[in-house]
Amino acid sequence: MKNTFSTSFFTIVVVAIFATFISCDKDDAPQKVVVLETKTVSNVPAPQTGGQGQPEGGSFTKFSFSQNAVVTNDAWDIAFRGTKIIVNGGSLIGLNEEPSRKGVAAVSIVTGSLSSITAIPAANTFVQDGDKTYSFPTSGINSWYDYNDISHIISAKAGKVYVVKTHDGKYAKFEILSYYKDAPSSPDATSIPRFYTFKFVYQNNSSTSF
Numbered sequence: 001m002k003n004t005f006s007t008s009f010f011t012i013v014v015v016a017i018f019a020t021f022i023s024c025d026k027d028d029a030p031q032k033v034v035v036l037e038t039k040t041v042s043n044v045p046a047p048q049t050g051g052q053g054q055p056e057g058g059s060f061t062k063f064s065f066s067q068n069a070v071v072t073n074d075a076w077d078i079a080f081r082g083t084k085i086i087v088n089g090g091s092l093i094g095l096n097e098e099p100s101r102k103g104v105a106a107v108s109i110v111t112g113s114l115s116s117i118t119a120i121p122a123a124n125t126f127v128q129d130g131d132k133t134y135s136f137p138t139s140g141i142n143s144w145y146d147y148n149d150i151s152h153i154i155s156a157k158a159g160k161v162y163v164v165k166t167h168d169g170k171y172a173k174f175e176i177l178s179y180y181k182d183a184p185s186s187p188d189a190t191s192i193p194r195f196y197t198f199k200f201v202y203q204n205n206s207s208t209s210f
Helices: 002-028
Strands: 038-045 049-051 054-057 061-064 069-071 078-081 084-087 106-111 145-147 154-156 160-165 171-180 193-203
Touching (some): 038 061
Antiparallel strands (some): 038 193, 061 069, 078 084, 145 154, 160 171
């Protein structure tokens, strides 16, 4: 009986020690680091009717960062028409054929490169659309583009990154590369406008950093 008890006790101790080592191994195991991917989107169409003194119209092209695709439902984050960019948050600006806002999207405009922006900006820097108010300004220092009066070329401003709170409260950052089809390095009068190319990073959790 004594030998049986000693053997059983030894077995229990060995099992306990082994379990402890297993537990430590699990605790000490390196955590998997999620690397966020930078994606490039090419030739997102932004057709528009009117302009140049005539009422602007046409449907906005709606884009989802989580799906990395143009969508037609209410799960969009940003939308394009001509040089106008809107977010799926806030209220109607007052444009023709403007989609209703069903989400909580907003945008914060920051200076830097896409890779240099690693933290989500302060909440009070995010702006939504509203009555006669654009989250993406159409003129001034925070306008996304410059217009050349001589060549009539529209160029994305360098050093502007747009951090977007998505329609469902996640975050993405993006940088506009071109307004012309196939993103020519030096667009001219023959270049076809209203085709956006941009690169973005999407953060699919509640992290406050990229």
